[in-house]
Amino acid sequence: MLQEPLKRKTHLSIALALVFFFVIYPLLVDAEASYLVFLFYTAFMYVTLSQGWNIAAGYAGQVSLGQHAFFGIGCYVTAITWRAGTAGYLDPLAMLMSGAGAAVVAIVVGLPLLAKLRGDYFALGTLGLGEILRVAALNGGSFTEGAAGISIPSDVYQSIKPYYFIALLISVLTMLSLWFIAHSRIGLALVAIREDETAASANGIPILRYKILAFTLGAFVTGLCGSLNAYFVFHIDTTGAFNLNWVIMPILMVILGGVGTFVGPVLGVFSLIAAFELIRLLTPQLHPIFSGAFIILVTLFLPDGIMSYLTGHKNRLLHKLSPFKWLALNK
């Protein structure tokens, strides 16, 4: 018990040193030409997306397969408000509106889904949400400009640095919020819901309210990422905005790092990006196959994630989460 505060101090120093490194790195190199700066930007984005999924799935046990819906909403809210002239370039207000738009949809859809569907059925319901929104955007007429998508004049682009720092800021804020939630009564209630929903309910925990809270928070930060992505790609169409990558990659990263842990997803993001980049450099043609094989290998043989090897704490959590329960059959 005596070592706890000491350990916490070391953890905090490591975190601060890392953030400090990421803040100064683009200032030391030629950021526009540096591939690493772009990779870090991508990594920050995925840290946010991963924790956005992790808070609902890893902590509260509600596995969503519809994160791409919230990402897409973020993209479209930003693109549409920008086209309409109500929002400017890298406009914080538009970004917040994008997050809020995703959060509102999460509440509206989450209320019936989380109240009525459990486990696999909730996951499938959310998967449907992404598909419904994609088709809706495809048939949205002049509002979403259908398959052609919304193009935004890209001449405002000057540097990757603002993207880099905004993505870093969002990911740090997401991590901070998650830390405070995980160490509060709310975090305790979320884990109780994951462990045993009926028992949590019998103990007086308002389970629906907390499930919605976790799901909505995840949607909000995912919407923020979608918004930043819209500003980065300058062209928003249905295949890019509602791409399944935005849900599959974060899930894989969280699993690789450690479901329901605080640091695990960050490790997962960086190791997966590093692994995929290496494979891509070594064998550009085979890259997609290796990526697929990697996904299968991780879920089969590393279900507890990297964190379990660092802490020696194998909780077999993934095997308790509904759509992954079949994995336990292999053991």
Next chain:
Amino acid sequence: MANHLLEVKGVNIFHGDAQAVWDVSFHVDEQKIVALVGANGAGKSTILNAISSIIRPSGGDILFSGNSTVRLKPEEVVAMGISQVPEGRRIFSCLTVLENLELGAYPANKRPYLKESMKRALSVFPVLESRMGQAAGTLSGGEQQMLAIARALMARPTLLMLDEPSLGLAPIFVSRVFDTIQALNKEGLTILLVEQNVFQAMEIADYAFVLQTGRLKMEGTTEELRGNPEFQHAFLGIMG
């Protein structure tokens, strides 16, 4: 009609299309130990879950201190003073003993008493004190049952419902759990006990209701039931 603390009136409960409980009425008087006994599948746990508002009865009413609870949410029922120790303990195994206990005092109106409740729970189960930082899943079966009861006590209930507290426990723990239930009752706690272990339940209960396939079959004080040949035959293994 004395003061019924809990009154279940003509309750019907369905699991999907299948009716599990048929027009069941019973009551629990203040400061008594009331047993709800019956074979597997008699609907005992279903009734407890209905009282906890985890499932909603499709007919009838449940009154607690005269107020209907059927439209309340589970957390509101706990806040009113009804706690359940669910069947199979259902502790949060990956959380510590301390965290399990803290979760027991979750409702807003119970939180201010957290320290006081913790003291009381630990005085009932001193074993738990040395285990506070341990993951609840690492406790023995008997200790887990103690934790489950302690967790329910954290919400300062006036009515404590226990669902099969003797299930899967070593005989020494069974008698210890029943002793504790009796001691809690002496301190003024009203108990609704669901048991398949009819023998043991009859030892400590004041009054019992007998369920059979979802219907109320008999009721009476434990003395009366012990003398009832039908009851003897069905539950006490005494052939008439």
